[in-house]
Amino acid sequence: MEMTFRWYGSKADTVTLEQIRQIPGVTGVITTLYDTQPGEVWSRERIRGMKREVEEAGLHIAGIESVNVHDAIKTGAPERDDYIDRYIETLENLGKEDIHLVCYNFMPVFDWTRTELARRRPDGSTVLAYTQEAIDAIRSEEMFAAITADANGSVLPGWEPERMEHIRELFAMYRDIDEEKLFENLAYFLRRIMPVCDEYGINMAIHPDDPAWSVFGLPRIITNQENILRMMRMVDNPHNGVTFCSGSYGTNLENDLPGMIRALKGRIHFAHVRNLKFHSPTNFEESAHLSSDGSFDMYEIMRALYETGFDGPIRPDHGRMIWGETAMPGYGLYDRALGAAYLNGLWEAIEKAARRERGEAERS
Numbered sequence: 001m002e003m004t005f006r007w008y009g010s011k012a013d014t015v016t017l018e019q020i021r022q023i024p025g026v027t028g029v030i031t032t033l034y035d036t037q038p039g040e041v042w043s044r045e046r047i048r049g050m051k052r053e054v055e056e057a058g059l060h061i062a063g064i065e066s067v068n069v070h071d072a073i074k075t076g077a078p079e080r081d082d083y084i085d086r087y088i089e090t091l092e093n094l095g096k097e098d099i100h101l102v103c104y105n106f107m108p109v110f111d112w113t114r115t116e117l118a119r120r121r122p123d124g125s126t127v128l129a130y131t132q133e134a135i136d137a138i139r140s141e142e143m144f145a146a147i148t149a150d151a152n153g154s155v156l157p158g159w160e161p162e163r164m165e166h167i168r169e170l171f172a173m174y175r176d177i178d179e180e181k182l183f184e185n186l187a188y189f190l191r192r193i194m195p196v197c198d199e200y201g202i203n204m205a206i207h208p209d210d211p212a213w214s215v216f217g218l219p220r221i222i223t224n225q226e227n228i229l230r231m232m233r234m235v236d237n238p239h240n241g242v243t244f245c246s247g248s249y250g251t252n253l254e255n256d257l258p259g260m261i262r263a264l265k266g267r268i269h270f271a272h273v274r275n276l277k278f279h280s281p282t283n284f285e286e287s288a289h290l291s292s293d294g295s296f297d298m299y300e301i302m303r304a305l306y307e308t309g310f311d312g313p314i315r316p317d318h319g320r321m322i323w324g325e326t327a328m329p330g331y332g333l334y335d336r337a338l339g340a341a342y343l344n345g346l347w348e349a350i351e352k353a354a355r356r357e358r359g360e361a362e363r364s
């Protein structure tokens with residue numbers, strides 16, 4: 001695996017490349033052209049500029065998160081082919097610039113959903129949190145105001161104001177879309193983009209829906225092992241793979257995270273590893289990465305990645321806000337850097353123990 005760090009670009013991120021470069025073991029960034037809209041073609045010049053900036057800081061681009069998919073594609077609207085053509089053009093340009101990993105999601109209307117962006121924990125840190133009760137009590141139109149009021153002035157990925165101005169229209173677009181239809185539209189999109197992925201060796205890594213169930217009556221399909229295996233069977237190509245996000249699949253306590261990693265062996269192209277602390281199955285908050293701070297066994301998650309031969313980029317995910325930092329919720333420097341160091345420590349221990357075991361087996 002390669003340890004990486006998400007970076008939104010020098011205009012949008014409070015964290016600098018110089019800071020990322022100093023986190024032990026982090027060699028790559030996962031980045032995006034944050035000011036582009038879904039459906040906009042990424043030019044080679046802009047991709048090259050982004051690459052140059054990262055490389056001049058002593059890092060490299062390990063992948064893109066995300067190239068967003070336009071709602072016309074997700075809903076199967078008549079103009080979807082035009083938007084898929086543009087998506088293919090962006091993929092081609094990324095491939096020509098030697099970028100081979102693209103994370104994306106297929107979530108209707110809302111990207112990840114949290115009901116609190118700064119829940120205070122006993123140690124004084126603040127974290128993103130979710131309760132189903134809060135979602136059930138709010139109308140979907142009010143969700144945007146609730147989320148942005150709390151965002152430290154940053155624009156959250158998936159919650160861009162331009163998008164949310166049209167929230168009623170967006171809901172109307174999805175009125176007739178159920179899970180089956182969404183699956184069909186995803187398969188259509190994947191079938192059309194696979195040839196360019198084959199040509200340029202681009203791994204597509206779908207990000208799970210977060211939380212991993214339906215919100216506001218919208219269909220959600222990338223939620224569990226059964227559905228993700230179905231999606232891979234529908235378009236059976238090694239470039240059609242997944243982003244294994246422990247914090248997203250983990251929102252549903254019925255998802256056995258290490259078991260899923262083993263079931264998806266070979267098709268996990270990218271990993272987001274973070275921990276959640278549950279107070280009830282529908283009330284959780286994002287904790288520190290450490291196993292004992294949350295509800296997941298992070299050792300078992302990392303061991304499953306190691307034992308299935310995972311060799312893609314991995315990144316710490318949302319961190320707590322600590323030490324007085326002001327940043328985009330979930331995307332400060334300090335706690336994610338602690339997360340990266342911790343995950344690197346787990347990996348080193350797992351790797352050395354496995355090597356020792358193999359060595360002993362050879363000697364005996």
Ligand SMILES: [Mn+2]
Binds near residue numbers: 207247272
């Ligand atoms: Mn994630």
